[in-house]
Amino acid sequence: MFTGIVEEVGTVRALRRGAPGAVLEVDCATVVADAAVGDSISVNGCCLTVTALPPAGGFVAALMGETLDRTALGRLGPGSPVNLERALRADGRLGGHLVQGHVDAVGEVVAVEPRDGWTVLRCTLPAALAPYVVEKGSIAVDGTSLTVMAVADGTFAVGLIPHTLSATVLGRRTAGDAVNLETDVVAKYVARLLAGDTASPYTPGKD
Numbered sequence: 001m002f003t004g005i006v007e008e009v010g011t012v013r014a015l016r017r018g019a020p021g022a023v024l025e026v027d028c029a030t031v032v033a034d035a036a037v038g039d040s041i042s043v044n045g046c047c048l049t050v051t052a053l054p055p056a057g058g059f060v061a062a063l064m065g066e067t068l069d070r071t072a073l074g075r076l077g078p079g080s081p082v083n084l085e086r087a088l089r090a091d092g093r094l095g096g097h098l099v100q101g102h103v104d105a106v107g108e109v110v111a112v113e114p115r116d117g118w119t120v121l122r123c124t125l126p127a128a129l130a131p132y133v134v135e136k137g138s139i140a141v142d143g144t145s146l147t148v149m150a151v152a153d154g155t156f157a158v159g160l161i162p163h164t165l166s167a168t169v170l171g172r173r174t175a176g177d178a179v180n181l182e183t184d185v186v187a188k189y190v191a192r193l194l195a196g197d198t199a200s201p202y203t204p205g206k207d
Contacts, residue, residue, distance in 0.1 A: 004145025047101025
């Protein structure tokens with residue numbers, strides 16, 4: 001589990017494809033300061049397992065076919081910047097919102113609109129995700145916890161303050177770029193329960 005508060009922007013050292021997936025090498029420092037093989041690290045919002053900690057620093061992770069199919073990680077190359085976050089400690093602060101690191105879909109940046117002291121980022125919203133995205137709700141874009149400003153015509157908009165622009169990869173996004181999207185997990189569970197039309201296993205007044 002993550003919070004969507006990016007700790008560090010790392011750099012892709014290599015992305016090596018091979019059957020049935022790929023191997024990703026990331027150069028970074030902060031998120032591996034206390035890391036061990038088997039730990040989870042969010043890379044642009046996708047939860048990956050550390051498979052090696054090279055002597056040169058950074059970490060290595062394996063990307064299975066599902067990851068390549070459902071995220072934009074397969075489009076990375078040497079030198080690509082990536083948002084990084086360690087898994088949330090049980091005694092840590094939930095500064096953003098509950099982020100699983102399970103990417104729902106890949107969206108596309110429609111526009112980057114500078115305002116007076118902040119920026120509006122507009123992205124496409126796949127139809128399958130639309131029921132879970134609401135104004136003033138939460139969404140993770142490339143692993144960054146953001147508040148939805150507006151939803152309309154198959155798109156959504158979020159506001160980015162200067163700190164977010166400088167501390168995450170979102171400050172480098174331009175129209176046409178692909179971004180990983182994860183909607184609020186609470187909204188997904190509520191929708192699933194309501195759609196199931198099943199009786200509760202719990203009866204009021206009984207143990």
